[in-house]
Amino acid sequence: MNMRAGIQELSISALAVESAAGRIVSDISFTISRGRPLTLLGESGSGKSLVAQAIMGNLPAELLATGKVLLDGTDLLAGSPAERRARWGRSISLLPQEPWLALDPTMRIASQVSEVHRFLKDRDARRSRQLAGDNLAEVGLERAGELYPFQMSGGMAQRAAIAITHAADVDLMIADEPTKGLDAALRDSVVARLRQEVDRGRLLLTITHDVAVARALGGTVGVMLDGRLVECGPAERLLAAPEHDYSRALIAADPQGWEGRAPTTSGEIVLAGRGLAKAYGERLLFADLDVEIRAGAIVAIVGPSGCGKTTVGNILLGLARPDSGTVERRKDLSPLRYQKLYQDPPAAFAPHQPIRKGLVDLVRLHGRTWIEVERLLARLRLQGNLLDRLPNQISGGELQRFAILRALLLDPVFLFADEATSRLDPLSQKEVIDFLLEIVRETGLAVLLVTHDRHLAERISSRIVDLGGAAPLGYGE
Amino acid sequence: MSTIDNVSPARGRARLSGSCASGAALLFLLAAFALLGPVLIPADPAAQDFSASLAPIGGDYALGADHYGRSLLARLAHGARLSFGLAFLTMLAAAVPGVLLGLAAAWRGGWTERLLELLATVVLALPGLMLVLLLLAFSPGNYGPLFLGLSLTLWVEFYRVTRAATKTVLAQPHIEAARMLGFGSGYILRNCVLPVIAPTIATLAAFAMATAIIAVSTLSAISVGLQPPTPELGSMIVELLPYYAEAPVHVLLPAMLIFLLVLGLQLVAEGDRA
Numbered sequence: 001m002n003m004r005a006g007i008q009e010l011s012i013s014a015l016a017v018e019s020a021a022g023r024i025v026s027d028i029s030f031t032i033s034r035g036r037p038l039t040l041l042g043e044s045g046s047g048k049s050l051v052a053q054a055i056m057g058n059l060p061a062e063l064l065a066t067g068k069v070l071l072d073g074t075d076l077l078a079g080s081p082a083e084r085r086a087r088w089g090r091s092i093s094l095l096p097q098e099p100w101l102a103l104d105p106t107m108r109i110a111s112q113v114s115e116v117h118r119f120l121k122d123r124d125a126r127r128s129r130q131l132a133g134d135n136l137a138e139v140g141l142e143r144a145g146e147l148y149p150f151q152m153s154g155g156m157a158q159r160a161a162i163a164i165t166h167a168a169d170v171d172l173m174i175a176d177e178p179t180k181g182l183d184a185a186l187r188d189s190v191v192a193r194l195r196q197e198v199d200r201g202r203l204l205l206t207i208t209h210d211v212a213v214a215r216a217l218g219g220t221v222g223v224m225l226d227g228r229l230v231e232c233g234p235a236e237r238l239l240a241a242p243e244h245d246y247s248r249a250l251i252a253a254d255p256q257g258w259e260g261r262a263p264t265t266s267g268e269i270v271l272a273g274r275g276l277a278k279a280y281g282e283r284l285l286f287a288d289l290d291v292e293i294r295a296g297a298i299v300a301i302v303g304p305s306g307c308g309k310t311t312v313g314n315i316l317l318g319l320a321r322p323d324s325g326t327v328e329r330r331k332d333l334s335p336l337r338y339q340k341l342y343q344d345p346p347a348a349f350a351p352h353q354p355i356r357k358g359l360v361d362l363v364r365l366h367g368r369t370w371i372e373v374e375r376l377l378a379r380l381r382l383q384g385n386l387l388d389r390l391p392n393q394i395s396g397g398e399l400q401r402f403a404i405l406r407a408l409l410l411d412p413v414f415l416f417a418d419e420a421t422s423r424l425d426p427l428s429q430k431e432v433i434d435f436l437l438e439i440v441r442e443t444g445l446a447v448l449l450v451t452h453d454r455h456l457a458e459r460i461s462s463r464i465v466d467l468g469g470a471a472p473l474g475y476g477e
Numbered sequence: 478m479s480t481i482d483n484v485s486p487a488r489g490r491a492r493l494s495g496s497c498a499s500g501a502a503l504l505f506l507l508a509a510f511a512l513l514g515p516v517l518i519p520a521d522p523a524a525q526d527f528s529a530s531l532a533p534i535g536g537d538y539a540l541g542a543d544h545y546g547r548s549l550l551a552r553l554a555h556g557a558r559l560s561f562g563l564a565f566l567t568m569l570a571a572a573v574p575g576v577l578l579g580l581a582a583a584w585r586g587g588w589t590e591r592l593l594e595l596l597a598t599v600v601l602a603l604p605g606l607m608l609v610l611l612l613l614a615f616s617p618g619n620y621g622p623l624f625l626g627l628s629l630t631l632w633v634e635f636y637r638v639t640r641a642a643t644k645t646v647l648a649q650p651h652i653e654a655a656r657m658l659g660f661g662s663g664y665i666l667r668n669c670v671l672p673v674i675a676p677t678i679a680t681l682a683a684f685a686m687a688t689a690i691i692a693v694s695t696l697s698a699i700s701v702g703l704q705p706p707t708p709e710l711g712s713m714i715v716e717l718l719p720y721y722a723e724a725p726v727h728v729l730l731p732a733m734l735i736f737l738l739v740l741g742l743q744l745v746a747e748g749d750r751a
Contacts, residue, residue, distance in 0.1 A: 319653065336659045347650045350669045361668070362658055406658060 007171035015067035025227040037204035042224035043425040057084030095175040099161040103149040110145030116167035155186035183452035209425040211254040253426035255456040267295035276325035300457035303467035339407035343419035345399035349391035356387035397428025500744025514554025556708040564689040570628035575635025583643035605630035683746035
């Protein structure tokens with residue numbers, strides 16, 4: 001890979017971000033040089049995105065960045081907003097989170113790339129189209145130029161975003177959670193692509209809560225907690241032997257490092273699907289699928305996104321109908337004892353209703369007592385003051401534990417966990433999984449776990465159903 | 478980042494609630510004038526005094542008198558009560574069935590929704606004022622057909638918006654979660670759907686009232702609405718128009734009242750949308 005001429009180093013010293021209420025991020029210092037990308041790890045709310053925004057120069061107006069951000073000697077913080085904006089797309093670019101939302105949905109992808117050449121670099125229309133074709137070929141999308149963003153998979157959209165940064169030919173790339181919402185195979189292909197950018201001589205700053213991404217990118221890793229950089233060092237050392245307690249906990253929370261903890265005992269069948277088949281339009285998701293879930297067991301369904309994992313769970317719960325096949329559940333149990341945990345915890349709670357109101361209504365509806373709620377609150381280590389907040393004011397991990405609490409109030413025999421931890425940071429994920437395992441062991445709850453994380457499935461489930469067969473368009477290229 | 482989220486909307490809300498508060502204050506003053514005015518002002522809005530024809534503002538008559546020498550203050554107060562009251566009733570008569578049908582369509586789907594959609598499309602295809610004129614032809618100068626005709630054209634908006642907004646809410650996972658937890662449709666309607674669609678409906682109601690006021694005044698202005706001597710803001714403008722050269726402010730007074738009410742409604746609606 002030929003190295004580009006260009007900027008050599010981004011060095012940040014004593015960067016702080018302040019709001020009217022006080023410092024949110026303080027004392028951040030690190031250096032990114034060619035061939036040594038930097039990855040910031042940390043949970044949501046730790047301030048990692050603010051660091052990226054401070055470097056980009058697009059912090060919200062209420063926030064003020066101080067310190068030094070030197071891009072080969074030029075202080076990025078010193079310039080006026082107009083000067084900062086002039087660098088966007090020319091020397092610095094941001095790979096957005098969930099790029100399928102950031103691309104223009106009404107424009108074909110080739111035009112979106114070529115408009116960078118046309119309007120940012122002032123080239124003529126023909127030349128721009130030609131160069132855009134080259135940029136798309138560089139990321140393996142030479143045949144996708146005529147597609148609209150909604151026709152592309154998550155991985156393709158992420159590569160299209162990378163092609164746009166190629167067109168801009170920037171020196172510094174900032175990738176904000178580039179693998180959010182992607183399954184393991186797509187994640188690996190995006191990370192490999194980012195790694196190539198580093199080899200080409202671009203400076204790369206990645207923000208993620210996925211330890212596996214940090215491991216694959218190499219270079220330097222920084223761990224952030226409450227607006228501070230608690231540890232920063234070479235990836236090989238930091239990921240193998242973290243020094244700070246928080247980094248140690250964060251890295252240990254990666255399912256890859258867990259020991260096997262699958263429940264071993266199991267009771268009678270709680271729920272079973274026989275000969276299930278489902279197709280969406282032309283595409284067959286699965287056929288002749290048999291699933292049996294026994295009390296006290298955890299069954300995992302794995303497979304790439306779009307393969308119909310969630311549909312299996314919904315069919316078993318009676319929320320969707322199979323094209324053929326039957327679902328058997330125990331006749332003597334109320335349907336209320338079959339419950340579900342959702343992928344996106346905030347979406348599973350009424351957005352304008354304080355948590356307490358939902359729980360009080362639930363307790364009243366089913367004739368339970370508030371004492372049971374309090375017992376479960378203590379059990380799930382949830383603070384009482386969270387009860388009076390709205391769902392979007394508490395973290396995903398806490399909210400998912402409230403969802404578990406809500407389900408446990410109904411004394412469930414079966415719980416369908418639909419990617420219940422995939423949007424949580426590793427520590428919250430571990431906490432939620434730990435609670436689930438405890439409950440399974442104590443109450444004989446049967447769990448159907450849908451996940452794209454094979455490591456997680458292997459560590460905690462008694463049986464794995466692999467739906468890897470039907471892969472969606474553009475998957476794993 | 479929670480911090481950012483907390484900072485910007487708070488500032489936005491403060492600014493918007495300012496417009497909402499001024500709108501509400503304006504509406505309150507107008508409502509007081511329309512409700513208390515007819516009671517407190519002793520003058521009869523229909524009593525004529527030709528010696529005071531086109532009396533100037535600030536003389537014997539506080540806001541002057543029209544060409545028949547009728548007190549403009551009294552006529553404005555009675556006119557405001559009539560126009561505003563009619564607009565309010567029209568809005569209610571459109572909003573209640575519109576919202577209920579919208580909820581029914583979103584909730585039941587299938588045939589219910591298809592039939593209601595067809596009905597709404599048919600009504601939309603009829604020109605609104607035409608429908609009002611048609612009904613007015615049966616009994617000219619009456620409140621009934623005027624009110625009925627306007628509600629018949631206005632309910633479609635409420636229906637369409639309610640249906641679309643409710644469908645979006647019902648498709649969200651938290652509704653499925655609530656059902657799985659055993660909550661019934663009534664609970665979901667009260668706690669999950671209504672709080673979400675209420676602000677939109679309130680905005681729509683403000684717009685519908687503004688439309689109704691302007692429609693009533695317009696119809697009176699082309700002399701097919703309410704008949705003289707009923708003090709109605711639109712017909713007052715028409716009656717005074719020939720005397721524009723002698724008494725320009727007299728013509729502007731009823732127009733001003735309509736303008737202020739619509740402004741107040743729009744300001745409140747703007748605040749609601751935030």
